[in-house]
Amino acid sequence: SQQGEEDPQALSIQEGENATMNCSYKTSINNLQWYRQNSGRGLVHLILIRSNEREKHSGRLRVTLDTSKKSSSLLITASRAADTASYFCAAGGGADGLTFGKGTHLIIQP
């Protein structure tokens, strides 16, 4: 079974707007990771936030983690057409390596 659950399942915004995706997980974690996947390709690691961190930035990405609510969010600022992809959160720390959610499909409209 998949531990992470992303919300929304699909998101369509205009280029230049900010995109926010949320993730909930079920068990204790050591870290929470976000990945991007373009259609038919492998996943690309975006950012990792450790369980003792609350917020992390990388370029136009901002990730928050609330371990009390077992949730995380990914914010992409000033979106671009190239950001169109599926985004997955993955909970790290279990015996089964990373456990991925079903993803949020993001479409950036020009």
Next chain:
Amino acid sequence: DTGVSQDPRHKITKRGQNVTFRCDPISEHNRLYWYRQTLGQGPEFLTYFQNEAQLEKSRLLSDRFSAERPKGSFSTLEIQRTEQGDSAMYLCASSLGPGGYTFGSGTRLTVV
């Protein structure tokens, strides 16, 4: 080293045939993972190696599936007596310790 390589990129096979996929991880990465992904779903964990030792296997990995990582370098995933339900993208990833994974582009399997 240009990342994680998977071969072949695509494989079409008849039901009942055996198939084998190969993954070449980043050379300094000691951990190697196999995942399976179907359309509209996130990757599902299959198995994990640390160096040459296979440390974890998912319940998804039936006895028709076997994975090896001889000498702790490349890995192979074999599916025997393929079924239509095996059709999926098979993803390999590697990491140095428990950090972020580097994924390959995957092998898309179609069982007809």
